[in-house]
Amino acid sequence: MNLKRTLQTSTLSGFTLSAILIVTFLNILLQNIPSSVQRVGDELLKLNTTDGVSNAVTTVVVFFRGFDTLGEIAVLFIASLGIGLMLNENKKCEIKAESNFMLKTASKLLFPIIVVYGIYVMVYGHLSPGGGFQGGVIIASAVMLLLISHKNFELSHSVVVILETFAGISYVFIGLIGLLILDVFLANFLPHDVSSMGLLLSGGIIPIIYIVVGIKVGSEMSMIAQDLIKRENDV
């Protein structure tokens, strides 16, 4: 009886939600009949040349939408916090099967290569495709490989906490320095000449912020993976 009632309610709310979504979508579609083509991208590309970063996507993500990226990192932190709270802290998962020796050897061989590639993607985020998010997750996937293949491997909790705290605080700190010097939060206070575009040391604070984002994302994703793989669930 109870189950039937919940099922009906959820079906009804599902239909209502999809109807609202379809109406909204049609509304957007009908209002934007291509009488006036929007050209935000061209404006952003024009502005991009003033910052001396050759990858325009990085300029948009880190500089024009820098505050937004701070919010995204906060969302990721809350997600990892939720996963950590849901799983039992003291009860370790019992993994009975020992990994194949080929998997063990291959993961030991691949781990440094994947980590170096992740650091490359992270550091060269303002020159080539990639950046902090992608590089951080690549490093986390290397850690994940070791977590799956080695039964007793575990990350040190305190090291991850120190890395993540350092990264989060330094992001806000860089923004506050910009507020002090140029009266704008996350302002580009370091030298960013257009003449140095394409060099590793260019773009002022943009590569620094992306490296910081990469450290934070990598440590959070590694902790999520470790919690899910090694801990028993509480509920």
Added chain:
Amino acid sequence: MIGLIILASFVGIVVVAFSAIVQNTLADAIILFMGVGLGSVILFFVFGAPDVALTEAVIGSGISSLIFLMALKHLKSQP
């Protein structure tokens, strides 16, 4: 050639997505979901968005599939 790649990956995405929702076991559906991510990586790259392609390859088919698989393991271990 490029048009052929676009068409093949598009049809592949649709086929893999449909076969993912008709699977009986959840683990098979998750593996096919990784295939959807792979097809969209090719599409994003061909349409000139390498940043998005990298993000999709790493997050969409890498991390999120692992999180799904581990959540499945936790669901199964529940009494």
